[in-house]
Amino acid sequence: MKRLVPALMTACLLAVSPAGLIHANPVAATSVSTDWSEASYIGDVSGKTHVYRNGNMKQMIMIRDNKQTVLYTAKMGVLLTPHVYPVPGQPERYLIWFEEQVGNTLTDHILVLNANGTFTEVTNMPQQGYGAYTLKWSPDGKKAFYIAENAQNHEGVLGVITPDKHAFEPIFGMIRARATYPESVVGMLRKWQADWIDANNVLLLDGRKGNFYTVDMVNKNFHASYAKTTFQVKSMKVLQGLPDYALLEVGNPRYDLGFMGTDRVHLVNWKTSRVLQVPRAIYGSVQTYDQQYLGLTPSKQPVFAETVKLGNQYAFSVISLNPVQNIKKNLLVTSLRNEYLAPKSFSLSPDGSLAAISMVNPETGAYVTFVAKTANGAVVLERKTAEERTLGWKDNQTLLLGAEAVGVKK
Numbered sequence: 001m002k003r004l005v006p007a008l009m010t011a012c013l014l015a016v017s018p019a020g021l022i023h024a025n026p027v028a029a030t031s032v033s034t035d036w037s038e039a040s041y042i043g044d045v046s047g048k049t050h051v052y053r054n055g056n057m058k059q060m061i062m063i064r065d066n067k068q069t070v071l072y073t074a075k076m077g078v079l080l081t082p083h084v085y086p087v088p089g090q091p092e093r094y095l096i097w098f099e100e101q102v103g104n105t106l107t108d109h110i111l112v113l114n115a116n117g118t119f120t121e122v123t124n125m126p127q128q129g130y131g132a133y134t135l136k137w138s139p140d141g142k143k144a145f146y147i148a149e150n151a152q153n154h155e156g157v158l159g160v161i162t163p164d165k166h167a168f169e170p171i172f173g174m175i176r177a178r179a180t181y182p183e184s185v186v187g188m189l190r191k192w193q194a195d196w197i198d199a200n201n202v203l204l205l206d207g208r209k210g211n212f213y214t215v216d217m218v219n220k221n222f223h224a225s226y227a228k229t230t231f232q233v234k235s236m237k238v239l240q241g242l243p244d245y246a247l248l249e250v251g252n253p254r255y256d257l258g259f260m261g262t263d264r265v266h267l268v269n270w271k272t273s274r275v276l277q278v279p280r281a282i283y284g285s286v287q288t289y290d291q292q293y294l295g296l297t298p299s300k301q302p303v304f305a306e307t308v309k310l311g312n313q314y315a316f317s318v319i320s321l322n323p324v325q326n327i328k329k330n331l332l333v334t335s336l337r338n339e340y341l342a343p344k345s346f347s348l349s350p351d352g353s354l355a356a357i358s359m360v361n362p363e364t365g366a367y368v369t370f371v372a373k374t375a376n377g378a379v380v381l382e383r384k385t386a387e388e389r390t391l392g393w394k395d396n397q398t399l400l401l402g403a404e405a406v407g408v409k410k
Contacts (some may be wrong), residue, residue: 049092049113053079060098064117071111071119077102087163088141091115095122095144095163097135104180106130108148112163124168126157129178130185134192135161140199143217149192150175151184154208156192160217172204172215172222193236197243203270205229205236212246212270226273231266241296244271245323249293263290265304267323278304279328281317281377286310294318294346294357303331305343305357314340316370317377318357330377331355332370341368347391348374354408356391356399371399371408381408 050063051071057078060071072079082098092115100107106129110122131151137144146168149156157173173192179185191207194215202215204222212225234249248266265278278291289308296302301320308315318332331346332355341359344367348355356371367388371381381399389402399406 049117051082051084051096051113053082060096062113062117062119067117069117069119071096071113072098072109072121074100077105080106085135085137085144088137090141090163093163095135095161097133104182105178108133110161110168112166120166122161122166122168124170126159126168126170126175127178128155128175129180130182131179132185132188132190132192134194136194136196138196138199138217142199145194145196145202145215145217147192147194148175149190150177150179151188152179152181154191156206158192158194158202158204158215160220169220171217171220172213173206189232193233195236195238195246197238203236203238203246205233207233212268214270225270227268227270227275228273229266229268229275231264234263237293239296239302241300242302242323244269245302246270247293247302263292265291265293267302267321269323276321276323276326278321279319279326281306281319281328281330282308282315282333292343294343297348297352303346305346307340307343310336313338316341316343316357316359318343318346318355318372329374331374332357332372332379333377334370334379344388345391347393349393349396351396353396353410354380354399356393358388358391360388369399369401373410380410381406 048064053060058074060079062069062071077100080099080101082096085095087093094113096111098109100109107127108125110125111119112122113119126148128148128150131149134147135144143160143162145158146161147156147158155175157170157175159168159170161168193205194202197203200218202217204213204215210229212227213222214225215222231250237247239245239247246268248268250264250266267276286308289306292305294303294305297320301322303318303320306317313336315336316334319328319330321328339361342362344358344360346355346357353374354371355374356369358367358369360367367385369383370379372379383401383406392400394400394405397408399408
């Protein structure tokens with residue numbers, strides 16, 4: 001936690017808007033709070049602009065060029081959980097999302113901070129109360145989708161935010177009332193998931209009935225997909241490089257504390273409505289296992305890791321999958337081990353005959369890199385390191401483990 005230095009604790013002249021937003025145009029005197037003994041540091045994008053919330057959680061200020069500006073003052077309640085979202089490709093410009101709490105009523109806000117030090121509040125924000133939200137920039141960085149979801153009845157809304165318009169524009173869904181019970185977010189099962197298909201279109205899952213939609217964020221319309229799922233989806237990701245496919249993680253929706261024995265992976269083709277459950281690599285009858293997406297091969301085949309628990313031991317495998325023909329290929333199969341390892345990354349040799357997979361022990365922070373023959377998944381090299389290293393290949397038989405070249409015998 002960083003604290004403000006005394007030299008910056010000066011008052012400034014500011015103007016207060018009717019909505020309670022304090023702007024930087026100096027027309028009336030407003031004192032900046034002096035309660036900075038427990039000030040919390042919110043964000044710093046490029047080293048020039050710093051944002052803080054004061055100790056009593058009533059006020060948020062910006063420090064820029066040794067000048068401070070009050071961004072927002074809570075009239076009655078307190079300011080909660082600020083998050084900073086840099087605007088892609090626009091240095092010193094970013095969004096700040098935060099909540100204002102008065103009793104059991106939560107109000108969401110977003111401020112747009114500009115490179116010249118001015119700022120504006122985004123209007124027409126949806127108000128779900130207790131619940132969840134997601135903000136994600138488009139691939140071209142020109143706009144962001146924003147989803148809000150009510151924790152009590154899972155009403156939700158998807159819309160677009162562009163930094164220059166300063167207004168949330170709803171496209172799909174509606175929230176008619178705020179959730180006012182704090183306990184409603186405990187163990188909340190999120191029903192709304194979304195991801196960008198391309199720079200202008202979003203794939204949306206309304207999990208209340210398991211329906212998928214494609215949403216045009218430019219023309220502000222949407223179309224239903226024939227795809228449908230009956231599973232509780234933990235997260236959804238459109239596969240860049242395979243944009244017709246979305247990855248669905250099915251399992252524990254709130255916590256991800258390493259091995260849970262509950263995470264499953266499905267692929268959905270939202271154009272053809274085909275849904276594939278990623279096949280098992282080993283120990284198919286064992287129920288305590290996790291699956292995880294690692295990335296795409298050069299031939300655009302998705303790669304998945306699987307962790308299996310048998311008693312107090314673990315086994316690990318990695319497969320690639322042809323989603324059109326639903327054919328898997330075992331890239332790695334280990335023997336049983338006494339330690340749990342979390343998969344992190346993979347890399348194929350130039351000719352595709354060897355696969356390197358990096359895993360970490362969450363308890364010790366140590367890494368283990370396996371190299372296996374992709375013809376049968378047999379491990380031919382195991383290398384331990386105290387720290388994470390990048391994976392690459394010098395040639396078909398030389399692994400680059402960071403700066404170290406490691407020969408691999410097939």
